[in-house]
Amino acid sequence: MKFSDTLTEIVKQDLEVGIVPALMGESGIGKSSFVDDLAYSMGTRAFVLPVNQLAEKADLTGARLVPTADGKSYTQLFYPHHVIQDAIDYALANPREWPILFLDEINRTSTDVTSGALTLVTLRKMGHVELPQNVRLMVAGNDKGNVTTLDEASLSRFAIYHVEPDAPTLIRILGDAINPWVKKVLTQFPALVFQKSTLSAIVADGSDDEDDDTVTMAELFDSGEEMNQITTPRTIENLSKWLNKVDQQQLARYLSTPTQTQGREDTELHEIVEAKVGNTLFATQVIAAIAEDLASGAGSAQTSRVNVPTPNCYAGLKAATTVTDLADQIGLLTDNEKSGSLLYALKENDDNTRLIEQLAQGMNQIEAEHIRTLLEMVTGQHVNRQNLEAFIDSDTAIANSVKPALSAFL
DSSP, X not given: OBSSHHHHHHHHHHHHTTOEEEEEOOTTSSHHHHHHHHHHHTTSOEEEEEGGGOSXXXXXXXXXXXXXXXXSSEEEEEEEOHHHHHHHHHHHHXXXXXXXXXXXXXXXXXXXXXXXXXXXXXXXXXXXXXXXXXXXXXXXXXXXXXOOOOOXXXXXXXXXXXXXXXXXXXXXXXXXXXXXXXXXXXXXXXXXXXXXXXXXXXXXXXOOOOOTTEEOGGGTTTSOOOOOOOBOHHHHHXXXXXXHHSOHHHHHHHXXXXXXXXXXXXXXXXXXXXXXXXXXXXXXXXXXXXXXXXXXXXXXXXXXXXXXXXXXXXXXXXXOOSHXXXXXXXXXXXXXXXXXXXXXXXXXXXXXXXXXXXXXXXXXXXXXXXXXXXXXXXXXXXXXXXXXXXXXXXXXXXXXXXXXXXXXXX
16 A cells, blocks of 8 residues: 555554554655654654664663662562653653554564564553553564564554555655655656666556566565665655755756766766665656756746644634633643644634634743744645734734744735
C-alpha cells in the first residue's frame, strides 16, 4: 500500500481502537516521516525509538538498585529506555491525546532485541513500568534483507501494511519546504520517487506494460553490491534542502563546469545531484528542469495544503453552551491542546469569535510547531479572515505577540 491519505485514515482508525499498525518496507522510503506527519495530524507527538541502534535487550531497560520500603535492603528494578519514558511522561501530562510510541526498524537487529521490543506490544510494559492507556504503539521494519523473522504469534499482534513511497504524499509532507524543481519532477513523474542507481530502471507503477526496462520495487535492491546512492523520499528531501540553500548563480556555474563521473563526461551539477539521489532518471529530470529554468530565467511557483489537525478536545469546546463552561474547559487543557485548538478555530469557517477570545485569554503561548503552521495558514490563505480578525482584535498578550507578523495579511 502506498503512503497516502487512505493509509493515514486506516492507521488512525487502527490506533483509535488499540490495534498496532506495522509498516513493512525498504529503508528510506518515508516510514518515519509518515509517522511524524500522522502524529501531527492527530494533534499529538510521536516518540521514535530506533530499535536497530540497540546492541542488546538490556538496552531497552536499565537495572537499578533501590531501597526497600523498610530501608533495610535493596531491590532491583528495571527502568525503560529514555524514549519510552519520555512517551510515558508526555501521555500522563496530556491524557486527552494519543501520543505514538514508534518502534522503528524493529526487525533489523538481533533476535534478542526484537523479542524485548515486542514485550511492549504484548504486555504494554517495559521493566516495572506500564504504558498509560492513551499511549498508542506503532512499529516499522523491513520486509526483506538481513532481518529478524517474526513468528506467527508475533505477527498476529499487528495490522501489517507493506508500504511503498508515494510522490503526492511526499509533496504534502514536505509542504512549503519542498524545492520547486523537485516538486515539478515528482508531480510530472510520480513513479520516479523510488529508484535504484541506473538510468534504465523505472519503478513499476502497477501497469501491465511489459517493457524490459521496468523493474518492481522488490527487485530494486537485489542486483549488485556497489555502493551507489539511490532515489528515495529520504534522499529526495536532502536534495530539496540543498537546492533551497544554493543560489541560481552557483547552480549556473555548476551546470557549466565539465567534470568526469565514474568515467562519464558530465557536469559538476550532475555529480552533485547524483551524490544525493543517485544516477537515476529522477536526477536527470531534476537537472533538466533546473537547466530549463536557468536558460529561460523563469521560476517555479508552488502551493501546498496546510495540515491543521483537530485536537481531541475540540468537539467539547465547540459544544460549550456558556462562556463560563467554555472557560472552565479551557482551564483544564494543556498548552498543546490550547494552541492546537486555536489553530483549528482560526481555520474553521464557523464564526468562532467567542471560542477564539476565550482561548486567547487562557493561553500562555503558541507552541513553536503551531506558529509555523499558523504562518503557513495565513500566507497560503487557509485561515478564516473573520476568525483571524477576532484573534488579532482580542487585545490579549498572546495575540499581541504575533500581531505584527499577521497584520500584514489582513
